[in-house]
Amino acid sequence: MTTPQPRKPRQRPSFALGKWLLPLYTTLALLFLLIPIAYTFVFSFNDSVKSNISWRGFTLDNWTGVCNAQDVCEAFGNSILIAFVATVVATTLGTMIAIALVRYRFRFRSGISLLLFLPMATPEVVLGAGLAAQFLGAGVQKGLGTIIIAHTMFCISFVVVTVKARVSSIDPALEEAGRDLYGSPAQVFWRITFPLLLPGIVAAALLSFALSFDDFIITNFNSGAATTFPKFVYVAASRGIPAEANVIASAVFVFAITLVITTQVTSTLRARRMAAKS
Amino acid sequence: MAFSAFATATAAEQAPRRASKVALLLLLPGIAYLMLFFLVPLFSLVITSLQAPAEFGDIGEYDNAFRWENYTTVIGQYSAQILRSFLYAVLATVFALLFSYPLAYFIGVRARPYPLLQKLILVMVIAPFFISFLLRTLAWKQILSDESPVVAALKALSLLAPDAYLTGTPFAVVFGLTYNFIPFMTLPLYASLERLDTRYLEAGSDLYSTPFTTFRTVTIPLSMPGIVSGVLLTFIPAAGDYVNASREFLGGTGTTMIGNVIESNFLISLNYPAAASLSIILMAVILVLVTAYVRRSGTEDLL
Numbered sequence: 019m020t021t022p023q024p025r026k027p028r029q030r031p032s033f034a035l036g037k038w039l040l041p042l043y044t045t046l047a048l049l050f051l052l053i054p055i056a057y058t059f060v061f062s063f064n065d066s067v068k069s070n071i072s073w074r075g076f077t078l079d080n081w082t083g084v085c086n087a088q089d090v091c092e093a094f095g096n097s098i099l100i101a102f103v104a105t106v107v108a109t110t111l112g113t114m115i116a117i118a119l120v121r122y123r124f125r126f127r128s129g130i131s132l133l134l135f136l137p138m139a140t141p142e143v144v145l146g147a148g149l150a151a152q153f154l155g156a157g158v159q160k161g162l163g164t165i166i167i168a169h170t171m172f173c174i175s176f177v178v179v180t181v182k183a184r185v186s187s188i189d190p191a192l193e194e195a196g197r198d199l200y201g202s203p204a205q206v207f208w209r210i211t212f213p214l215l216l217p218g219i220v221a222a223a224l225l226s227f228a229l230s231f232d233d234f235i236i237t238n239f240n241s242g243a244a245t246t247f248p249k250f251v252y253v254a255a256s257r258g259i260p261a262e263a264n265v266i267a268s269a270v271f272v273f274a275i276t277l278v279i280t281t282q283v284t285s286t287l288r289a290r291r292m293a294a295k296s
Numbered sequence: 297m298a299f300s301a302f303a304t305a306t307a308a309e310q311a312p313r314r315a316s317k318v319a320l321l322l323l324l325p326g327i328a329y330l331m332l333f334f335l336v337p338l339f340s341l342v343i344t345s346l347q348a349p350a351e352f353g354d355i356g357e358y359d360n361a362f363r364w365e366n367y368t369t370v371i372g373q374y375s376a377q378i379l380r381s382f383l384y385a386v387l388a389t390v391f392a393l394l395f396s397y398p399l400a401y402f403i404g405v406r407a408r409p410y411p412l413l414q415k416l417i418l419v420m421v422i423a424p425f426f427i428s429f430l431l432r433t434l435a436w437k438q439i440l441s442d443e444s445p446v447v448a449a450l451k452a453l454s455l456l457a458p459d460a461y462l463t464g465t466p467f468a469v470v471f472g473l474t475y476n477f478i479p480f481m482t483l484p485l486y487a488s489l490e491r492l493d494t495r496y497l498e499a500g501s502d503l504y505s506t507p508f509t510t511f512r513t514v515t516i517p518l519s520m521p522g523i524v525s526g527v528l529l530t531f532i533p534a535a536g537d538y539v540n541a542s543r544e545f546l547g548g549t550g551t552t553m554i555g556n557v558i559e560s561n562f563l564i565s566l567n568y569p570a571a572a573s574l575s576i577i578l579m580a581v582i583l584v585l586v587t588a589y590v591r592r593s594g595t596e597d598l599l
Contacts, residue, residue: 044402047395048420051478054435055427061435071438111326122319130327137334139528139586141536143555144575147562148337151344151572171333174326203318232429234539235555239562251430255544259434267428274426275419282415289411 055271062264069258080261084269087262093250094266096162100246101230104169109223111170112177113215119178120185137175145172146239153240160242168240169233173226180225184218228274338579345572356566366573374557374574381554382581384466385535388473389481392530393523395474396481400522401515403482404489421482424475433472433545440468440546464548472540480529488522489515524593532582554578 064070065077085091115134119127137145149168153160188211196206234248241249251263345366347358371378399421407414424432439446440462450456462468492515500510516523538555541547547556554574562571 040398040402040406043398044417047399048417051421051424051475053439054432054475055423057435057439058427058431072443111329114322115326118319118322122316122322124319124323130323133327133330133335137330139532139582141532141555141578141582143536143538143558144341144579145334145337147558147571147575148341149333150562151568152333152337152340154568155340155344167333171330174330178326228425232425234430235537238559248428248430251428251434252539252544255430255434259431263431267431270428271423271426275423278419278422278426279416282419283412286412286415 058264059268059271062261062268064261064264066261068260070261070264071258080265084262084265087260089245089250090247090260090262090266093245093247096245097231097247100162100165100169101227103166104173104230105223105226107166107170108173108177108226109219112174112222113181113219115174116178116181116185117211117215120182121190134175134178137172138179142172142233142235143239146236149236150239160240161244164240164242165237165244165246168236169230172233172236173229176225176229177222180222181215181218184215184221188214231270341572341575344568345576347569347572356568358568363569366569367577370570370573371577373570374554377552377557378554378574378577380551381535381578384470384473384541384551384553385531387470388477388534389527389531391470391474392478392481393527396478396485396526400482400485400489404486405492405494408490418483418486421486422479425479429476430539430545433476433539436468436472436475437463437546440471463546464543464551466551468546469541469551469553472546473534473537476537476540477530477534480533481526484525484529485519485522488519492518520593524590527589528586532586535582536578 061070061073062080063076063078064073065075065079066072115130118124119130146168149164149171150160153164158164192210192214193206196210197203201209232248234246234252237246237249238252245253247263247266251259254260254263343360344358346360346362346364347366348361348363350357350359353359403414403417403421407417438444441447442461442463447456447462451458451460456462496514496518497510500514501507505513535553536555538553538559539545541551541553542556543549547553554577558571558574558578561567561574
């Protein structure tokens with residue numbers, strides 16, 4: 019009778035907020051985040067004449083004739099071109115910096131870290147106005163070239179951060195082994211370092227592409243007469259967006275989300291298989 | 297791997313090698329690029345901010361000068377917009393934090409045993425990034441517009457006065473800013489909550505602390521790095537944003553932010569010195585706030 023009762027096992031504290039409350043909240047929050055995406059998708063099928071504001075019935079015409087809306091496709095093509103060039107340049111320069119930062123010790127290290135951090139801590143409107151002021155002072159004609167210069171600039175820091183994490187996870191002993199086996203520096207880089215770095219580089223490139231493709235604020239200051247997809251949308255916003263813009267945005271969305279889900283699912287499954295093996 | 301134990305031991309001991317020509321060659325192009333297209337533009341912004349109108353010039357022609365009055369002029373003229381920018385940015389940051397924390401907690405802690413679910417929710421959080429920022433904002437404009445069923449429903453439920461409207465109000469702008477920057481808040485919060493050791497939480501409850509006390513004294517401090525970077529990643533772009541607040545999107549005449557003023561001065565009225573001095577003011581205030589905030593919360597290594 020007087021023997022002390024064994025203490026009841028305590029509930030896991032993570033469940034203390036209520037078993038169903040947090041999952042319910044998460045579901046609602048995710049639905050909320052997806053509302054504008056659903057809206058854009060639905061209105062890409064809207065049978066509208068010019069401005070795509072109210073629902074006028076279902077049609078596939080916007081999807082089959084995307085390039086009927088003047089300038090939408092040209093703006094989209096420009097955005098792809100700009101994002102591609104900016105991604106290639108920023109990923110190359112950023113990867114080189116990331117390797118140097120992790121592998122070497124040198125003076126001005128903290129200065130360089132600050133130089134890499136500041137562009138990310140500067141509001142886009144300041145970055146855009148600064149470059150535009152510089153182009154103005156130097157008498158440079160604004161256009162596709164100046165947009166590419168601007169996009170490369172703000173992508174570099176994001177590439178460095180992304181690739182740096184990957185470089186630090188590579189065991190330098192692997193490279194050393196390569197050198198011990200008489201590999202030339204180039205051979206060691208291309209056959210050992212680069213393949214190990216590749217997932218980080220791919221992630222950085224995708225991030226750069228996405229940042230460049232969707233940038234409007236910096237572009238607006240440095241585009242001159244050239245149009246990009248976001249700039250097209252901004253200009254069209256006052257008179258109504260053609261449904262074709264929703265088509266392009268939805269198509270880009272479907273493409274990107276498929277890509278991301280496939281890579282995420284395959285990497286998770288691979289990790290699970292590896293875990294099962296060991 | 298037979299050598300793995302040996303290899304990791306040397307890896308741990310290995311310090312970065314001394315600078316060499318290789319390091320210089322690796323750094324030079326990228327650093328030169330940032331100097332040329334990030335640092336020099338900041339200096340040209342400072343120079344532009346001190347310019348005076350050219351004596352016999354047209355609109356948009358300026359001479360280099362040291363007109364410090366440019367700063368006092370814009371502060372006097374646009375103090376309302378400057379204050380409003382920081383107020384809206386603070387509100388958006390607070391709402392984004394309140395919205396994101398439970399979400400990030402669920403993904404990072406509760407969903408931990410289910411990696412696939414975790415990743416799928418993460419994809420849904422970043423999904424808005426894959427639709428143009430401007431189209432997302434326009435979608436909200438339509439959803440919150442006077443003719444929309446949402447507003448009609450709110451009026452029918454008497455949650456909104458019959459003659460009330462949402463678009464063009466500060467509410468709509470702060471709402472848009474919050475929505476657009478939620479992923480920037482959720483991701484860093486998730487990253488730090490994902491590393492949270494739940495045994496600390498169990499220890500807390502073993503020591504008879506209420507869930508709330510555990511949350512306040514264990515969970516929040518341990519997720520502080522995530523809170524700091526989330527707040528910075530939301531606050532900085534929100535303070536400079538001019539899309540949400542502009543009249544074509546969610547704003548109205550009374551919601552103009554500093555970004556809108558910089559844009560219109562630079563691109564429309566060609567008043568470059570005013571645009572430049574406002575940019576420098578924005579940049580300076582943000583740097584001061586960021587430094588103070590980072591010092592106070594003690595997360596100094598952000599990169």
